Amino acid sequence: MTDVHAPQSQPESAAVEDDAARSFALDQTGTAEGGSRRTSRPPAANAGWLRWGWRQLTSMRTALILLFLLALGSIPGSVLPQQGSDPGAVQQYYASHPALAPWLNHLGLFNVFAAPWFAAIYLLLFASLVGCVLPRAFRLVGAARTPPPRAPRNLARLPHSSTYSSALSPDAVVAGAAAVLGGQRFRLRCSEADAKDHWVSAEKGYLREVGNLLFHLALLGVLLSIAAGGLFGYKANKLLVEGQSFNDTVAALDEYHPGRLVSGNDLAPFSLTLNKFTANYIDSGESRGQPSNFDANVTYTSSPGAKPGTYNVRINDPLAVDSLKVYLIGHGYAPEFKVTDAKGNVYNETPPFIPANTSTFESDGVVKLPDASLGFMGVFEPTAFSAGGTLMSIFPAADAPAVSLIGYSGNLGMNDGVPQSVYQLDTTGMTKLSGSPHLLTPGQTWTLPNGKGSITFVGVKQWVSMAITYDPGQVPALVCAMLAIAGLLLSFFVRRRRVFVRAVPAASGTGSVVTVGGLTRSDASGGFEEEFAELAAEISASEKAKP
Amino acid sequence: MFKAKRRTVVTVTAVAAVLLGGALTATLLTSGKGNATTGNTVEYQAGHRPAVPNLTGKSLTGTTINLSSYRGKVVVLNFWGSWCSPCREEAPLLAGLDQQYSSKGVVFLGDDVGDTPQNALAFTSSQGITYPSFNDPGYAVVAQISQVVPVHDTPTTVVIDKTGHVAGTILGAATYSELTTLLRDAAVT
Numbered sequence: 245m246t247d248v249h250a251p252q253s254q255p256e257s258a259a260v261e262d263d264a265a266r267s268f269a270l271d272q273t274g275t276a277e278g279g280s281r282r283t284s285r286p287p288a289a290n291a292g293w294l295r296w297g298w299r300q301l302t303s304m305r306t307a308l309i310l311l312f313l314l315a316l317g318s319i320p321g322s323v324l325p326q327q328g329s330d331p332g333a334v335q336q337y338y339a340s341h342p343a344l345a346p347w348l349n350h351l352g353l354f355n356v357f358a359a360p361w362f363a364a365i366y367l368l369l370f371a372s373l374v375g376c377v378l379p380r381a382f383r384l385v386g387a388a389r390t391p392p393p394r395a396p397r398n399l400a401r402l403p404h405s406s407t408y409s410s411a412l413s414p415d416a417v418v419a420g421a422a423a424v425l426g427g428q429r430f431r432l433r434c435s436e437a438d439a440k441d442h443w444v445s446a447e448k449g450y451l452r453e454v455g456n457l458l459f460h461l462a463l464l465g466v467l468l469s470i471a472a473g474g475l476f477g478y479k480a481n482k483l484l485v486e487g488q489s490f491n492d493t494v495a496a497l498d499e500y501h502p503g504r505l506v507s508g509n510d511l512a513p514f515s516l517t518l519n520k521f522t523a524n525y526i527d528s529g530e531s532r533g534q535p536s537n538f539d540a541n542v543t544y545t546s547s548p549g550a551k552p553g554t555y556n557v558r559i560n561d562p563l564a565v566d567s568l569k570v571y572l573i574g575h576g577y578a579p580e581f582k583v584t585d586a587k588g589n590v591y592n593e594t595p596p597f598i599p600a601n602t603s604t605f606e607s608d609g610v611v612k613l614p615d616a617s618l619g620f621m622g623v624f625e626p627t628a629f630s631a632g633g634t635l636m637s638i639f640p641a642a643d644a645p646a647v648s649l650i651g652y653s654g655n656l657g658m659n660d661g662v663p664q665s666v667y668q669l670d671t672t673g674m675t676k677l678s679g680s681p682h683l684l685t686p687g688q689t690w691t692l693p694n695g696k697g698s699i700t701f702v703g704v705k706q707w708v709s710m711a712i713t714y715d716p717g718q719v720p721a722l723v724c725a726m727l728a729i730a731g732l733l734l735s736f737f738v739r740r741r742r743v744f745v746r747a748v749p750a751a752s753g754t755g756s757v758v759t760v761g762g763l764t765r766s767d768a769s770g771g772f773e774e775e776f777a778e779l780a781a782e783i784s785a786s787e788k789a790k791p
Numbered sequence: 792m793f794k795a796k797r798r799t800v801v802t803v804t805a806v807a808a809v810l811l812g813g814a815l816t817a818t819l820l821t822s823g824k825g826n827a828t829t830g831n832t833v834e835y836q837a838g839h840r841p842a843v844p845n846l847t848g849k850s851l852t853g854t855t856i857n858l859s860s861y862r863g864k865v866v867v868l869n870f871w872g873s874w875c876s877p878c879r880e881e882a883p884l885l886a887g888l889d890q891q892y893s894s895k896g897v898v899f900l901g902d903d904v905g906d907t908p909q910n911a912l913a914f915t916s917s918q919g920i921t922y923p924s925f926n927d928p929g930y931a932v933v934a935q936i937s938q939v940v941p942v943h944d945t946p947t948t949v950v951i952d953k954t955g956h957v958a959g960t961i962l963g964a965a966t967y968s969e970l971t972t973l974l975r976d977a978a979v980t
Binding site: 488489490491492494495496507513515517548585588590591592593612613614615617658659660661662663664666673785 | 873874875876877879880881904905907909911913916917928929930931933934935937939941942943944945947966980
């Protein structure tokens, strides 16, 4: 998937470069450019179609198109609300776009990363990469074993060349040059000992191919890691009010999204208690009301009977239990109520209220008491302020909390088995207890009319929403991504280059005429010209150093 | 230039066709998988019944419950909460069967999850439920038994035979026929 450049050459020199240049090109073109060019025309024969399809799929162009499609396909995942991360927002979208939403749902756009078409792109990209990398790997192994090609006949026509006269015999010159090049860790191929022709071929920069291969294999590794995370990992959400605890089991979780190969019994047996949640807000200046710190103090055990630990979970500072991560993803208020019904039964309720306004934390919620035949709809104001008869919140901290309640009595409709949302009150079978909402501050009690009982606003607790994730592919994906970058750097900065030295007897009869030629494939980072000049100088200097 | 364009068109068409095919196949595969799960009763044949760990804990009224003390009797263990509509629906059935089977060596036991004792006791007294329940707001008992049988939803009913092995589970609200069938198969006459 890296660029392929044929060596730059003048037209008339093309013939001269012959096998040296051509083999350089052949190493490469089999995979990408040449491959698709050779096979882009659909063959007439039936058997050829498969071959043609495979070549198309594994061509670099297709891989790039698929990579682009993958990026394109994930855009709706960030633009549209997603079922997995925010089902409430999906409901809202349905409500505001009743005509469009079902169509988007048919296309899987509310759950992009689980959509079949997304999986199709992903799997095709995977097939394309495998089909590209595997043949390439075999070719590289082959190339690594092949000695450099024979020296071309006319070295002077190579892109880089220099000629000098030597006092030594041709075979001595070649032996000296081979020693110099070998010392520079070039791979060597020399002319046969008894041949009339004296030359040495040297090649260096195999690391470029290694880097290239590393990049491709690491890319495969990234995809495999992500796939492993999707198959064996899981994501879950749990809302906890201060003082509440839960065990990591499917029934206890509010949302649970297992990977394809995860069963409910695979959940880690940890338990967690939310002791206290602290949110600090900036109380003056321009950013007044902005949060400055969130801190959820939890006690956890990694398995039943294990020694409990405590941790302060913060944004971007998750709790790590075994291989799980527990993130803090949301918070809100849970007003605490004590309700007495007509018969004198007492109930304690601390229902989580959902923020309707995330800057003032004005929140909505319900209190449901099916056995008392009472229900309340409430609005909670952390810092209550009455502006011209309208109750509102002016600050997100619970500095002056108040709750405004509308009471209902009657059948809550919870005995007929139809599951209800804990955040909604079905008032169809109920009657309103009062015309206007009743306002309570902590400690205050509302005595309900007609002897229906009473409700006391005891105080305010806070709740946090936690995301529990298990992603076994996370670390391998990171390692592979780093390897991919390392491989890419190698393939960018290492040049594959060849140097040839040929010595022929001088016309005068003694000594020889030595030609040094150099050839590099892609010289994007530059510098081969200097390297070649240095090498040529070193080769000619080496014989002068000898006696 | 024209050739290059045409090549791109051919490639894009081929990719689109394969994508569509892949998407259809994936849709067919996933929909087939979803239809395969039917029924909410799982029965375990004698000899293949998983052993239940010894569940212990406090009841809603503060007494201690120890599952092993019920050995020798068939136990109907119901996972419920007063907040859960299907649990409220099946409660009269459970209360009735408890009375009906008490003389036949069957005991009923509840596990009250995600609830408060006050709310739960108000519910059991209004439904005439007299058998005890674990006070399990944090799902600790569920987590223990989940190592053996899936209790992935509320309500779930687990029938445990006389030797302390799971004879069957009912996911969701139990019906009369489902529960009595399981009780018969747990070797109860």
